[in-house]
Amino acid sequence: MSFQIKTIALYNAAGDIRTLDFKIGGVNIITGKSRTGKSSIIEILDYCLGRSTFNVFEGVNRGIVTWYAVILQIGDMQALIAKPAPEGLATSQSKVYWETGSNVNLPELKNLEPNSNDDAVVANLSGLLGLGLNKTVIAEGRTTTPFEATLKHTKFYLFQEQNLIANKRQLFWRQADPFMSQSIKDTLPYFLGAIQEDRLLLEHELKELSRSLRQLQQKQREALAVVSEKTQGARTLIAEAQAAGIIDPDTEVNDENMIELLRGIASWSPNQFTGPDRGRLEEEQKQMHSLRTQLRKKAQDIVEVENFQRESSNFSYEVKEQVARLEVANLFNHSNSNEQYCPICESSLEIPTPSLEQLNNSLIKLRANLESVRHEKPRVDEHLIRLRNDLEEIRREYRASEERFIALNKEQDTSQQFRDAQLIAARVAGRASLYIESINTLVTDQGKSLNDKIEARKLKINQILKGLELEEIEDVITSILSIVSSQMTKWADHLNLEHKGFPYRLDIKKLTVVADTPDRPIVMERMGSGENHLGCHLIALLSLHKYFISKKRPVPSFIVLDQPTQVYFPSSVTYKALDGTNKDLGTQGADELAVRRMFELLFDVCDDLFPNFQIIVTEHANLDDERFQEALVEDPWTDGKALIPESWLTS
């Protein structure tokens, strides 16, 4: 949702408020003589829209205004942003009073208490504008890291101060500040809509997909390595199993029963082993086994008891919580209360509130429960101690048995063989099970072969990569810029610019305007006269805004032009001498026709985009023209009328 300027307001220390109300969706003109505060409109807007640096009114006026405020119209909602002037000689200030509503009124000075800061305002307004989770695209080889475009980056297209509006080298606001031109180039593709809003999400998805692809490929490689020898490997395994005594040495082996045999080998376990010699050793082994089972069972019992204990303490915690919450009822004075009576509508309640007695009854019940938990606890503790003692006893027996087993093992030669054979058999069984597993992964992995899965991932990755390609963005930008440029060319005709009739275009690499004449392209800097420079600024910015609005891009829909007509006067002295009352510009030597043409364009653009675009113009000139007169915000600022009322300065 885009926004426009509803009101600008200033407060002085006495609590007086000076307001300037603007028309939404139209041209607003403030005209007047020099040094009346016209140019500070841009600074006030910038300061209130989240810039902490304070550039408003350096000099005598500083100290008179205590708060600066702006009301924004955002769809059917309004937001008030008010900021105190920095204290003393400070040059920055970030505290903000922020208020929203369907109809916001300017608060009284005494009610202005900061409740927010610049960062939160920028974040909130960016969100309201619809600046999504975006990220600038940085070409390879650059050292800057990608950053998010915010409200701050939309301001390049909102403000044109008096020494910028006809500047032949700079097109955008603050373009000459350090790093700013790069920041404009990085964010403009996003504002034009050339970068997918979901680029960040796509990049994340891509990362996830690549990782899962790598895992699958690894799995595939491993499986292939195992199965590569195919039947040869399987036959060797079976032969080894026969030698180790896992399967009968006389079993016939063929291609059909091979897998079946391998499955059997893989599922071999020591218990099934029919090795040589049993006797005492096996006896001892059985003993160990039974002790281990007992050990596990006891441990399980202990865990269960402990769980029970934990649950009951949770229960008592829960109950304690309920008791506390019920008991607060005793804080209230119940003596005169009538549970049936509604003190708000002064009638009788359908559902009466619970009485103290009812709440206390629940309390008594809960307390009884709590007591029974407490009683039960010692008995459980006793049981637990017994269990733990048992466990220790069994563990001791187990260790003893284990020692006997080891001793027996050492004594008996045969047992050594037994162990060796068992080890060999276990190794063969392990390899067989790996073989079976590898076949399984390659052939069927949840109904789909590994290969299919890998191919599907690769396809998806390619699709995403294609969408993310930088060249793709270049193409989109080129096509968007051609739309913007054709609009610029039309308006260049309207303004009767020097190279009218030839295509004008926006060069976003050099951040300038170019006219393509048949001989050669002419950049703005090389064009003669201020009129052409002003024209380039106007057609470029208006065309960009028209595009932003048509595509509902997240850029505020207003522009502030500071003293645009100065170029139509013979000298800046004659222009500055105007006080906004003289409507006969011809006598001043001005090109009145050109001035009219320019304002006509501004009015036409606003009408064309109504009610979605707002233009604020500060001027020295005044025009005897119906639309111009209607667009005046106030009477001309002269004879003591100014942004700051005269009475504020004298008192």
Place this chain on the structure above:
Amino acid sequence: MIQWKERPVEVANLLNPAFCALLLRQAALGYQKQIEQGIDLPLLFLVLPLVLHKTTRESLPKTSVTRLHVWVQQHQEVRVGLTQRTNALQPYTRESIIYAMQRNALSITTEGGIIAPKMKKSNVDSLVDTEASQCLDKALFLGRWFASAGSTVSVMSMFGLRI
């Protein structure tokens, strides 16, 4: 809403109107301590959803130096499910306001604000070391915080709620 004694035991006890009323009273106390005004009725409807929800309660800042608007921008996650919780707890808030007013624990000023008149008793023993006492502390804090956060409509819209 159904009769109190017919509600499920845990709900009846944990969300009993006396406790909820005390939470609202705490918020009103905090508010009037900060700016000597009664709290606006709509703000009371935010108290239970913010204070009784454990995750939200525990993420509230320790001091009101952190501004509400700034904090919400940094903790967008608290807005998840807040509308539903506010709607679900609305009848409880209403019941608790009535409960409190019947017992003179809240009253309405001529300007329409809601204030907490003095009460004789101020503490019960069983509150020590309970979640309930944390809730009461945070409710007091919320009151103070709301008081310095701007207009009621703004506070509601900071949380993404409309009256």
